[in-house]
Amino acid sequence: EALDAVEKKEKDVNSFVTVMRKEALERAKEVQEKIDNGELTGPLAGVPVAIKDNMCTKGTLTTCSSKILRNFVPTYTAQAVANLEEAGAVIIGKTNMDEFAMGSTTETSAFGPTKNPWNTEHVPGGSSGGSCAAVAAEECSYALGSDTGGSIRQPSSFCGVTGIKPTYGTVSRYGLIAYGSSLDQIGPVAKDVTDCATILEVIASHDTKDSTSVEREDYDFTSALVDDVKGIKIGIPKDYFGEGLDPEVKEAVLAAAKVLEQKGAIVEEFDLSLVEYAIPAYYTIACAEASSNLERFDGVKYGYRAKEYQGLHNMYKKSRSEGFGAEVKRRIMLGSFVLSSGYFDAYYLKALRTKALIKKAFDKAFEKYDIILGPAAPTTAPKLGESLSDPLKMYLGDIYTISVNLAGLPGISLPCGTDSKGLPIGLQLIGDCFAEKKLIRTAYAYE
Ligand code: GLN
Numbered sequence: 001e002a003l004d005a006v007e008k009k010e011k012d013v014n015s016f017v018t019v020m021r022k023e024a025l026e027r028a029k030e031v032q033e034k035i036d037n038g039e040l041t042g043p044l045a046g047v048p049v050a051i052k053d054n055m056c057t058k059g060t061l062t063t064c065s066s067k068i069l070r071n072f073v074p075t076y077t078a079q080a081v082a083n084l085e086e087a088g089a090v091i092i093g094k095t096n097m098d099e100f101a102m103g104s105t106t107e108t109s110a111f112g113p114t115k116n117p118w119n120t121e122h123v124p125g126g127s128s129g130g131s132c133a134a135v136a137a138e139e140c141s142y143a144l145g146s147d148t149g150g151s152i153r154q155p156s157s158f159c160g161v162t163g164i165k166p167t168y169g170t171v172s173r174y175g176l177i178a179y180g181s182s183l184d185q186i187g188p189v190a191k192d193v194t195d196c197a198t199i200l201e202v203i204a205s206h207d208t209k210d211s212t213s214v215e216r217e218d219y220d221f222t223s224a225l226v227d228d229v230k231g232i233k234i235g236i237p238k239d240y241f242g243e244g245l246d247p248e249v250k251e252a253v254l255a256a257a258k259v260l261e262q263k264g265a266i267v268e269e270f271d272l273s274l275v276e277y278a279i280p281a282y283y284t285i286a287c288a289e290a291s292s293n294l295e296r297f298d299g300v301k302y303g304y305r306a307k308e309y310q311g312l313h314n315m316y317k318k319s320r321s322e323g324f325g326a327e328v329k330r331r332i333m334l335g336s337f338v339l340s341s342g343y344f345d346a347y348y349l350k351a352l353r354t355k356a357l358i359k360k361a362f363d364k365a366f367e368k369y370d371i372i373l374g375p376a377a378p379t380t381a382p383k384l385g386e387s388l389s390d391p392l393k394m395y396l397g398d399i400y401t402i403s404v405n406l407a408g409l410p411g412i413s414l415p416c417g418t419d420s421k422g423l424p425i426g427l428q429l430i431g432d433c434f435a436e437k438k439l440i441r442t443a444y445a446y447e
Pocket of ligand 1: 102
């Protein structure tokens with residue numbers, strides 16, 4: 001059914017870079033046999049899933065939606081994906097994304113933009129736009145996305161689906177092609193909170209192959225699926241409801257807070273200062289790390305190599321110039337600049353200090369509140385083409401999601417209504433580090 005839906009909808013939505021029809025059908029048969037003889041019993045056995053194309057899948061193209069990796073077939077599988085396979089998941093394809101996960105609309109993909117299934121004149125958000133659109137269009141039951149500055153939560157909000165960005169270190173980054181290593185985290189995108197909790201339970205694991213992987217006390221998230229928020233303290237940052245927030249989004253998010261209040265949560269406004277510094281700090285750190293991470297794509301070891309060149313340096317230069325798109329180049333240049341001698345202290349170091357202050361501000365908030373509630377994005381999905389011409393405006397759209405990555409916190413985005421154009425609005429809940437259970441419980445109670 002999923003593959004049939006893909007066949008029917010892909011020409012309009014373009015959620016996939018690679019559809020694995022043959023492999024998926026074979027795999028489904030194999031899994032069914034294992035289910036029949038009792039070898040596979042978990043909730044994900046036989047369920048079709050789509051994987052964002054920045055996660056390595058052994059033997060299957062993994063492009064990061066970039067020309068530079070258009071022929072890259074990894075020899076190993078990302079740990080999060082391997083965990084799914086072990087649970088009997090059936091991978092039906094790899095989803096479209098902003099090139100190297102840099103963007104907020106899935107328009108920077110080298111393989112054409114993904115469209116929002118709610119209205120194909122609009123973007124699905126990004127960078128996990130393919131994963132979120134595939135779930136919204138019912139081309140798969142769920143998908144994996146990655147979130148460096150909002151790339152799971154913002155497209156989930158634009159596509160009317162639910163997505164979790166877990167606490168940094170919860171899901172192994174082994175085999176996730178790095179963008180900003182200190183911020184990147186893989187997470188589930190699904191129809192509802194129950195599915196997300198079920199998937200997170202499978203993909204989260206301690207992994208010695210990822211030095212930033214954390215060994216958590218337990219990996220049980222589904223026990224938090226209880227419809228009870230009595231006594232949960234919810235803080236609403238006033239700073240999240242100021243200038244730039246669409247009034248329809250504001251209204252829907254505040255109405256969601258009311259629902260939780262009526263169910264017994266204690267809801268209060270507070271000042272979460274430093275919000276205005278999150279964007280410059282994030283783009284400084286993310287670009288710095290990206291400029292280093294993307295050094296490996298030089299046309300030598302793997303990936304695209306220019307056809308004609310004179311000598312080694314010219315080969316590097318031409319391969320990278322031809323292989324990377326405009327947004328990726330912009331970020332490599334910005335990142336190299338803020339790391340260069342003479343500017344390092346003024347930009348990169350300052351951004352790191354800002355990051356520490358943001359973490360402190362959250363720590364203080366979590367002394368008082370269990371959950372922080374706000375919008376996932378300032379607006380609903382813009383029209384295709386609207387954001388590309390103005391990168392700064394696009395960066396400003398990340399205002400509510402990026403500080404969560406800077407502080408390493410878990411966050412969830414779930415639908416809380418639609419605007420007058422009929423486009424979905426996303427509610428964001430943020431928890432303290434390792435407080436996924438509280439987050440899931442609150443989201444579940446709202447839903
Ligand atoms: N929009 C943000 C960026 O472009 C976030 C992307 C992400 O989370 N991968 O960096």
